[in-house]
Amino acid sequence: PSGWGGPSVTLNPQNLVRTVAVLGWVAAVCVSAAMDECEDAQGRPQRCMPEFVNAAFNVTVVATNTCGSPPEEYCVQTGATGVTKSCHICDARDQRNHHSAAYLTDYNNQQDATWWQSQTMLAGVQYPTSINLTLHLGKAFDITYVRLRFHTSRPESFAIYKRTYEGGPWVPYQYYSGSCEKTYQKVNRGFIRTGDDEQQALCTDEFSDISPLTGGNVAFSTLEGRPSSHNFDNSPVLQDWVTATDIKVTLNRLNTFGDELFGDPKVLKSYYYAISDFAVGGRCKCNGHASECVKSGGGRLLCDCKHNTAGDDCNVCKPFFNDRPWRRAAADSANECLPCNCNGKSSDCYFDPELYRATGHGGHCRNCADNTDGPNCERCLDNYYRDQSGNRCQPCSCSPIGSLSPQCDRGGVCACKPGVTGEKCDRCLPGYHSLTEAGCRQCSCSPSGSTQECDVATGQCRCKENVEGFSCDRCKLGFFNLDPHNPQGCTPCFCFQHSSVCDSAEGFSVHSITSTFTNGDEKWKGQQQDGSSVSIQWSPSGQEVSLSSDSFLPMYFVAPEKFLGNQILSYGQNLSLNFRVERRDNRLSAEDLILEGANMRVAVPLIAQGNAYPNENMQRYVFRLHDSTDYPWRPHVSHSDFQKLLQNLTAIKFRGTYSERSSGFLDNVSLVTARRAPGVPARWVEQCTCPQGYQGQHCQQCTLGFRRARPELGAFSSCEPCSCNGHSDACNPNTGACDCQHNTAGLSCERCKDGFYGDATQGTSTDCQPCPCPAGATCAIVPSTREVVCTNCPPGTTGAPSS
Structure with missing residues (x-):
């Protein structure tokens, strides 16, 4: 077929002469150019083939029998009875008279013929003894024909065999016999129908006649009579059929005239096998991927493969060119091997048929670099992620303890177990502790007394300033009322500094002292910085009070008596007010709100405690009345001093003006406190547990038998036992004067009363x-x-008792 490049040969008697002439021409003439090049003019791959050659030319043939060792006589067959035969000597040692197998494939010269010759029938050459002529081509060829030119008459029976690959079994190509069924068990002149096995050998008696006695040809076309030969490119069966690495001719039975039966030596010497030419037409098998075959360094014949193919026959894809299965080139497609797509991360791949069926690309990369994986090195290895550059895969490094999986997301962030956080899941979330295989345990922290965080190793909660306990669930000694709204957690015991043990008092409810200015200024005053009074204006329409200034000197709103006095129950609570200015000015001071009392003075800026700058709109300002670094009252005082100040609060001043020719407006003032009445419980009111000598809710009184050590300090004075020299169980708690008995007198019953004598300090009832x-x-x-x-x-008496 023209697509395959081999001539089609028809071997019937009518065209035998033409066939032999054509095949002889093909064998004798080497085609000078290969079938096209492997690329077209535009550089696109296309099918290419090595030139058509006589693959047997000058190739050594191994013969199992050759005349001349020892020298022997043979006679030329004339076919005429009684005619004297011309006889000659075959001597393997004589260069002129030997007929070795080398003459089978040498240059065939009709004028000076050379031939290979076997021993004669006299030496035992005849059926069932066979002679084999084996031609080793050196590599696979696509065989078009096998041609034999006989120097004697053609054999009565002989066969042609081939090997598809070196070392493989011998496969029959064609049988020639005048006795097909008897010798080869084959039907004479059989044929192959469409659908039959196209790799079966046929037998014919067409070339088994004894004539001509010399020069008879036998030409076998590998594709003659095979139905799929017209579609050779798509017939793997025939592509395999024409493939051969070795050709063997087996000579089974000589043709005779029957006169050998008489045993005449001269007759027997005239029967032998002799072949002058053994030709094999074909192309070096390169499967359409090479235009020539070349000798390797070791002398082996190999295809010079193109189209990214490799192998002796270009029968595999080159390494890294496995993106589709290897295919033989066809007329309409070079079927070149395509490179694997490994995204520059590998130079090693293999063909994966499953991947090819699924995606149309079969190149499966191996040994992907830079921690990549996947058929195309297109993704990161398990437990790796692609960095921001997109070029490298970095290890996820997920904590084996804290992460749900060693695999992270595209950003390198691991999926964490409950309570675990961190990009690598290597630490506990705030509010969790003790990282284990189960995750982190939630901190068992009191929401009232803790920051809702705990030590990540031990679970010890982080307590507010005045709170203690593993879970921050109790107040420190000297504090009470665990309150979630108290930034310090607990309120310090006041107890007039006489006790550090207190608890929330029962019976007190939340109360507010307010000024809404609905009906007037409610006795609010105005004051300059130097203490001099200024007038305050009340607006009936706005229900607010205001101060106006013509200078930069500040003016203050001064609270009335209802906000003053003993406001100890407001400790830790809020003083709130609404305020606006007529003209915005950001020049605030450190003393915008001032508290005075107990010979102390503290102040904070207006914007302290998270308050906003004043502007033309009325805004709410809140000030928490307690000591804390978070609420910077200046100067800083201890909580006991702050409580002392509130217990005797003498002034509340709020700055009203902040610039020249400006006004400030005040409204809705509220001071949160408590009172003994039903209502929302005021848990911040203390009930003290008093030590010996003290009594009262706040330990503000001395018990019976005790007195003020320093009465001038009032309730802040310590209580000490009454000193009555054993003559009284009670004394005035404020003055310390004893209620003397046993006829004693004095502040401490230290003397006898008038009309009595004795030593009152002895401490007995009879001292006086x-x-x-x-x-x-x-x-x-x-x-x-x-x-x-x-x-x-009395008058008229003296000092002597008896006088």
Whole structure:
């Protein structure tokens, strides 16, 4: 077929002469150029083939029998009875008279013929003894024909075999016999129908006649009579059929005239096999991917493969060119091997048929670099992610303890177990602790007393300033009322500084002291910085009060009496007010709100505690009344001093003006406190547990038998036991004066009362005895003599008791 490049040969008697002539011409003439080049004019790959050659030319043939060893006589067959035969000597040692197998494939010269010759029938050459002529081509060829030119008459029976690959089994190509069924068990002149096995060998008696006695040809066309030969490119069966690495001719039975039966030596010497030419027409098999075959360094014949193919026959794809399965080139497609797409991450791949069926691309990359994976090195290895450059894959490094999976997302962030956080899931979330295989445990922290965080290793909660306990669930000593709204957690015990143990008092409810200015200024005053009074204006329409200034000197709103006095129950609570200015000015001061009391003075800026700058719109301002670094009252005072200030609050001043010719407007003032009444419980009111000598809700009183050590300090003074020298169980708690008994007197019952004598400090009920004197007199003891003498005697008496 023209697509395959081999001539089609028809071997019937009518065209035998023409066939032999054509095949002889093909074998003798080497085609000078290969079938096209492997690329077209535009550089696109196309099918190409090596030139058509006589693959047997000058190739050594191995013969199992050759005449001349030892030298022997042979006679030329004339075919005529009684005619003297011309006889000659075959001597393998004589260059002129040997007929070795080398003459089978040498240059065939009709004028000076050379031939290979076997021993004669006299030496035992005849059926069933066979002779094999084996031609080793050196590599696979696509065989078009096999032609034999006989120097004697053609054999009665012989066969042609081939090997498809080196070392493979011998496969029959064609049988020639005048006795097909008897010798080869084949039907004579059989044929192949469409659908039959097209790799079966046929047998014919067409070339088994004894004539001509010399020069007879036998030409076998590999594709003659095979139905699929017209579609050779699409017939793997025939492509395999024409492939051969070795050709073997087996000579089975000589043709005779029957006269050998008489045993005449001269007759027997005239029967032998002799072949002058053994030709094999075909192309070096390169499957359409090479235009020539070349000798390797070791002398082996190999295809010079193109189209990214490799192998002796261009029968595989080159390494890294496995994106589609290897195919033989066809007329309409070069079927070149395509490179694998490994995205520059590998130079090694293999053909994956499953991948090819699924995607149309079969190149499966191996050994992907830079931690990549996938058929095309298109993704990161498991447990890796692509960095921002997009060129490299970085390890996820997910914590094996804290992560749900060693695989992270595209950003390198791992999926964490409950309570775990961090890009690599290597630490506990705020509010969790103790990272384990199960994740992190939630902190068991009191929401009232903690920051809702705990130590990540131990679970110890982080407590507010005045709170303690593993879970921050109790107030420190000296504090009470665990409150979620208290930034410090608990309120310090006041107790007039006499006790550090207190709790929330029962029976107190939330109360607010307010000024809404609905009906007037509610006794609010105005004051300059130097303390001088200024007038305050009340607006009936706005229901607000205001101050106006013509200078830069600030003016203050001064609160009335209802906001002052003992406001200890407002400790830790809010003073709130609405305020606006007529003209915005940001020149605030450190003393915008001032508290005075107990000989102390503290102040904060207007914008402290998260408040906004004042402007033309009325805004709410809130100030928490307690000591804390978060609420910067200046100067800083201890919580006990702050409580002391509120217990005797003498002034609240709020700055009203901030610039020249400006006004400030005040409204809706509220001070949160508590009172003993039903309502929303005021848990910040304390009930103190008093030490010995103190009593009252706040330990503000001395108990019976105790008195103020320093009465001038009032309730802040410590209480000490009454000193009555054993003559009284009680004393005035404020003055300390004893209620003296046993005829004693004095602040501490340290003396006998008038009309009695003795030592009152002895501490007994008989320390003081009645004076032995007249009525109305007093007495005393003379220290030196211990004599009792009367004093303040009535007129007419003396000091002696008996006088």
